[in-house]
Amino acid sequence: MTEADFALDHILISELTTPVDPRLNALVTQILGITRPLAVLFYGSGLRQFDPDGLFDFYIVLERLSDWPASPLALLGNRLLPPNVFYAEHEIDGKLLRAKVALLTLQQFRAGASPRSTDTTLWARFCQPARLVWVRSPDAADSLLSIIRTCVTTAAGWAARLEEGAHRPEQWWEALFRRSYRAELRVEKSGRGSVIMQGQSARYAALTRPAWQSAGVVFDEKDGCLTPGLSKAQRLRALRRWDRMAHRGRWRNVARLIKAAFTFRNGAAYLAWKIERHSGFVLRLSSFEARHPLICLPRLLWRARKIFLSGMRG
Numbered sequence: 001m002t003e004a005d006f007a008l009d010h011i012l013i014s015e016l017t018t019p020v021d022p023r024l025n026a027l028v029t030q031i032l033g034i035t036r037p038l039a040v041l042f043y044g045s046g047l048r049q050f051d052p053d054g055l056f057d058f059y060i061v062l063e064r065l066s067d068w069p070a071s072p073l074a075l076l077g078n079r080l081l082p083p084n085v086f087y088a089e090h091e092i093d094g095k096l097l098r099a100k101v102a103l104l105t106l107q108q109f110r111a112g113a114s115p116r117s118t119d120t121t122l123w124a125r126f127c128q129p130a131r132l133v134w135v136r137s138p139d140a141a142d143s144l145l146s147i148i149r150t151c152v153t154t155a156a157g158w159a160a161r162l163e164e165g166a167h168r169p170e171q172w173w174e175a176l177f178r179r180s181y182r183a184e185l186r187v188e189k190s191g192r193g194s195v196i197m198q199g200q201s202a203r204y205a206a207l208t209r210p211a212w213q214s215a216g217v218v219f220d221e222k223d224g225c226l227t228p229g230l231s232k233a234q235r236l237r238a239l240r241r242w243d244r245m246a247h248r249g250r251w252r253n254v255a256r257l258i259k260a261a262f263t264f265r266n267g268a269a270y271l272a273w274k275i276e277r278h279s280g281f282v283l284r285l286s287s288f289e290a291r292h293p294l295i296c297l298p299r300l301l302w303r304a305r306k307i308f309l310s311g312m313r314g
Contacts (some may be wrong), residue, residue: 047131073202
């Protein structure tokens with residue numbers, strides 16, 4: 001490990017081990033039941049601001065997909081297009097808490113964090129703050145730390161290659177999040193990247209220098225602004241690769257939304273909620289559509305086509 005890696009680990013270990021609201025620990029215990037995965041990561045808007053009426057986001061990391069009970073169809077879907085997602089709700093201290101839970105293996109997580117990955121989904125999420133709310137062993141914790149460090153360095157490397165000029169450290173990240181949201185066809189309101197950065201400028205500023213060093217990015221610093229030492233040819237190659245990734249990523253996330261109707265209980269309702277929450281577009285469901293999401297999914301996607309097409313155009 002390099003000195004830069006140690007600097008990143010110092011920040012990330014502090015974040016991962018920061019206690020969460022005890023109600024979330026109880027919720028995770030209920031979700032897991034008798035299963036024993038490698039780890040459970042908590043991330044997203046619920047981490048930034050605890051809202052007992054909101055939806056909490058967890059990733060369950062498995063050693064093998066078969067370690068989690070699922071139908072053969074769900075296992076196949078998770079093998080071909082990870083992660084699978086399901087909804088869970090449990091009453092904790094007299095309050096019904098809701099969660100969206102994603103499942104993937106350690107190997108899938110490691111592949112998605114790599115700079116060679118053509119999918120932005122994992123590294124774009126886990127370069128952001130996360131909490132390790134359940135872990136099987138110290139070895140599992142070390143593996144997760146290594147992968148999350150890779151997420152940070154992958155994200156930082158892309159930030160350096162996709163923009164040019166001299167910017168404050170946090171501005172590099174804000175520009176990256178704007179691009180990654182468009183690449184994933186996420187139906188978020190404009191300015192979502194700025195929301196992610198709120199109150200976190202110091203955190204991203206502290207990560208930038210060691211992350212660039214770890215990723216092999218040479219840079220200059222003047223008056224608090226950083227300038228990566230990349231040639232025009234390097235940037236053009238990176239932009240061409242990003243464009244290809246973004247095109248595939250938009251279709252990949254359409255496929256994931258379709259898959260969610262098969263693997264996510266109340267999949268049509270979730271699709272409608274997700275679109276309305278982040279775009280303001282109301283996808284009203286009839287009682288028949290809510291009861292039979294698989295039959296009605298093509299019609300629902302057609303009705304939401306304007307949202308998807310606007311995302312496809314970036």
